[in-house]
Every structure is written in C-alpha cells, then in structure tokens.
Amino acid sequence: MPLQGKKIVVAVTGSIAAYKAAHLTRLLVKEGAEVQIIMSTSALDFITPLTLSTLSKRPVYHRFHHSETGEWTNHVELGLWADLFLIAPISASTLAKIATGNSDNLLTATYLSARCPVMVAPAMDLDMYQHPSVQQNLRTIEGYGNIILAAESGELASGLSGQGRMMEPEHIVQHLKSYFQDTDIKKSFSGKTALVTAGPTQEAIDPVRYIGNHSSGKMGLAIALELAEKGAKVELILGPVSLALPTHPNIHITKVISAHQMYEAAAKLHQNTDLSVFAAAVADYAPAHPAKDKIKKAAEDFSISLKKNIDIAAKLGEVKKSHQVHIGFALETSNENQNALSKLERKNFDLVILNSMNDQGAGFKHDTNKVTIFHKDGKIHRTELMSKTDIAKEIVKSIEKIFSTEGQ
Known part of the structure; x- marks a missing residue:
C-alpha cells in the first residue's frame, strides 16, 4: 500500500466541492495514510469540522489559536510534519493567495511553511476556471514546483457544463498512489x-x-x-x-x-x-567599452x-x-x-x-x-x-x- 504511513495534510477551502473532502479523507485513511485536516474559514460554510475530524480521527484546525485556551496552532510544525500537502478543493481565492504569498489564514501560512511536495485540485465554475487570471495563477504555482490536479469536466453547481469540477476523490487517491510508487524513480x-x-x-x-x-x-x-x-x-x-x-x-x-x-x-x-x-x-x-554615463542622443x-x-x-x-x-x-x-x-x-x-x-x-x-x-x-x-x-x-x-x- 503506497500510502501506508504517509502523512498527508488535506487543506479544504471554500468551494461547494468541499463536501468531497469527507469522501477523500475516508479513502486516504482506508489506504493507511495519516490525514490532518486544515480548513479555511469560508470552508466552514460548506462542511463541518466535526465530520472531517470523525473521519480523519484527528482534530481539525482552522484558526491560528484555540479560542478557549489561547493555545497557538503551530503552522510551521504542521508544514514540516507532512509528506504531502494537498489542497482539495482549492478555490480561486486561495489560489490567488498562494500564488502571491498571502498568509492571512492558517491554511495559507501552513502552505508557505511546507517543505514537502504540494498538490492542488482546483474547483470552480466554468468561466472562473478559464479566466486568464486563474490560469496565470495556476501556471505561477506550477512554476514554484506545485503539482496541479487538473479540474475535470461535467455538470457544475451553476448548471453549466464544462471543466471546473474538482477531480473525483478516487482519481486524486490514484494520483497520490502513483506519486509515492514512483518515489524511487x-x-x-x-x-x-x-x-x-x-x-x-x-x-x-x-x-x-x-x-x-x-x-x-x-x-x-x-x-x-x-x-x-x-x-x-x-x-x-x-x-x-x-x-x-x-x-x-x-x-x-x-x-x-x-x-x-x-x-x-x-x-x-x-x-x-x-x-x-x-x-x-x-x-x-x-559592448567593448560600456559608457559610465547615459549616452545622450546627438549624432544621426x-x-x-x-x-x-x-x-x-x-x-x-x-x-x-x-x-x-x-x-x-x-x-x-x-x-x-x-x-x-x-x-x-x-x-x-x-x-x-x-x-x-x-x-x-x-x-x-x-x-x-x-x-x-x-x-x-x-x-x-x-x-x-x-x-x-x-x-x-x-x-x-x-x-x-x-x-x-x-x-x-
């Protein structure tokens, strides 16, 4: 089992596809992976931490500190712990943040601290996914060495049909298995x-x-x-x-x-x-003799x-x-x-x-x-x-x- 014992941070952002994180977490745990969930604040509107905590058998983090105790959530430690950092789904907003180094929440701060490989699974509506700014941000983070799990085509929440659906959890797990199987290569x-x-x-x-x-x-x-x-x-x-x-x-x-x-x-x-x-x-x-001062326009x-x-x-x-x-x-x-x-x-x-x-x-x-x-x-x-x-x-x-x- 290539995922046996692998430490995987699954970061969930504010997208309707966030509901798929529950199934994804269940599949990863079934494959023997240790799964730590981090959520953006907007993801809380789509799926509860209780669901993901139950499936991952770990506490779910979404703030820099615990409001009851004031204890700090160590994003640096989380980033160093992981063998893989997976953002699924990644929204257009979070994509823009990691492309520009914005760390205004626990999820993006942990991403910036991660020393492990990073995979992202975009999820957004057809026109959003095709927008030049989104495509540029995908190219930018790919240039950082991040791995893009391209969105799949199908019916979208808006009623439109086209590319924008988050890659299905079964397909994501297969990508992860192939990735770790190829580690020696x-x-x-x-x-x-x-x-x-x-x-x-x-x-x-x-x-x-x-x-x-x-x-x-x-x-x-x-x-x-x-x-x-x-x-x-x-x-x-x-x-x-x-x-x-x-x-x-x-x-x-x-x-x-x-x-x-x-x-x-x-x-x-x-x-x-x-x-x-x-x-x-x-x-x-x-030039054999670069000028020390700016050359002025004079002769024809x-x-x-x-x-x-x-x-x-x-x-x-x-x-x-x-x-x-x-x-x-x-x-x-x-x-x-x-x-x-x-x-x-x-x-x-x-x-x-x-x-x-x-x-x-x-x-x-x-x-x-x-x-x-x-x-x-x-x-x-x-x-x-x-x-x-x-x-x-x-x-x-x-x-x-x-x-x-x-x-x-």
Whole structure:
C-alpha cells in the first residue's frame, strides 16, 4: 500500500466541492495514510469540522489559536510534519493567495511553511476556471514546483457544463498512489549535483541600456525543478528574468546579469558537479567599452564596438571530467540539424537539444516547446509540441539514460 504511513495534510477551502473532502479523507485513511485536516474559514460554510475530524480521527484546525485556551496552532510544525500537502478543493481565492504569498489564514501560512511536495485540485465554475487570471495563477504555482490536479469536466453547481469540477476523490487517491510508487524513480538523481544555467544575459551599453535577447528562462527553470524533484542538488545560475522563482529546497539560486558574471559563477561551481545543463541564452557579444554615463542622443548615426563573450559551455567543456555529463541547447533558424550536431561535437556535449524558431509555439517566451534531442551515440528523439514542464521531463529522462548506461 503506497500510502501506508504517509502523512498527508488535506487543506479544504471554500468551494461547494468541499463536501468531497469527507469522501477523500475516508479513502486516504482506508489506504493507511495519516490525514490532518486544515480548513479555511469560508470552508466552514460548506462542511463541518466535526465530520472531517470523525473521519480523519484527528482534530481539525482552522484558526491560528484555540479560542478557549489561547493555545497557538503551530503552522510551521504542521508544514514540516507532512509528506504531502494537498489542497482539495482549492478555490480561486486561495489560489490567488498562494500564488502571491498571502498568509492571512492558517491554511495559507501552513502552505508557505511546507517543505514537502504540494498538490492542488482546483474547483470552480466554468468561466472562473478559464479566466486568464486563474490560469496565470495556476501556471505561477506550477512554476514554484506545485503539482496541479487538473479540474475535470461535467455538470457544475451553476448548471453549466464544462471543466471546473474538482477531480473525483478516487482519481486524486490514484494520483497520490502513483506519486509515492514512483518515489524511487523520482529520486534517481539523489546524491548528484547539477549545474543549470537559465534565462538571458544583459550586456551593458551604458547605465540604462543593454544588449539582450527574448529568453524568458522558462525552459531552464522547468529543467531545474524536474532535476530537484528527482533528488538532485541543483545550482541554478539565473540571468535577469521576470518569472516567479522556484522555492524547492533542493535548488540554490545564483542571480547574475552579464555573460561574464554567469561564466564566473559557473566556473566556480562546475568542478564539483556531476551534471551541467547549459540552458541560458548567453549573449555572444558585449559592448567593448560600456559608457559610465547615459549616452545622450546627438549624432544621426551611432555605432557600438562589440567584443566576443566567452563561450561558457565550450570553455567548461574543455575541462570536463570523465564522470561529468554536459547538456547543451541550440536555438536555430536554418541548417538546424547540422548546426546542432556541430555544437554537440565542438562543445563536448553528451546531448544537445535543438529548438527551431520555425516551429509554431516553440522557442522564447512560450509556455510550450517542441525539441529534437541529439545524443552523442547518434540516437535522436523528437518530441511533439508540449508544455515546457513536460519537455523538461523528456529531457531529464534522456539524461537518466546517460547515467544508467555509465553505471553498467
């Protein structure tokens, strides 16, 4: 029984689907899990703490303190106790709070204290679920490493029919069982240290202007999160991005701006890593003489002398040790396969991931991607257009194969 002895916090928010929390709790207890219920104040309007306390065989918490005794409910202790934090259902309101770090109630404060994996099961009406702000918040918390149990389709409380129903308790339990069954696989990088570069670099022209590119950093962050989920200690060297930063305990972030700063940070960490993923879009050139003051508009023509930046992946490829694995990216617009294979050889990569700017929905800024993975042994793996989270899983699977082959 994969859930036997697992400590699961079930957080219930103010949604009509809160009634399903009773059935969910019963199923989890039947599977041998220890279940601790936390409720938001608005959830009390839909289901009573007495019901959930009876089924979980534990007291239900919904306040920071007990009004009778003044005793504090230790949200930090609750967050550290759990093997899994499950918010089911999660309303649009609570979703917005955890996306922005709002901790105005016990449930959200416990969420912010949790060091375990977090799953959320949205439940709301059709138009609410499809609203851009809700979808953006789901993407935001997924970027934090949270797992989304997508809403199911069917008849809704409003009378409409469509996606918005909380995933049925039986389906949620199956997801949890599969998650814990896969724990050993998920920890396949346990004991390994990974270096991941991500995002763009900015090369100063003067104090207010720079040369840059359109990289959002989404692909690199997705890979860092996937490696962390599988047990790796991840050193993430991150260029200037506007994304929500991952809070996974296995990820340490070093922020940089320029290519030179990224190289210095990478070179310092590289010798102690087992794996390096060069996902950053590093500027090839930088102004040779950045101005100390803002350049004023005067002449009709203006030119900037550029100097070539150090090639981080190639330079570290020269000092790569036999046990180290290097992964590179190639964003191409023409002669794509040829250019990618050239990088594989020149930069001493074990595999290179080709992005084509000619593929609709792939490349910079998109939430989706489509790649071709070229292996050093000649194998080629092409993906369909998928979310960058799913692309990261495919890439990490390919990396796993390299390490498993070396271990034979």
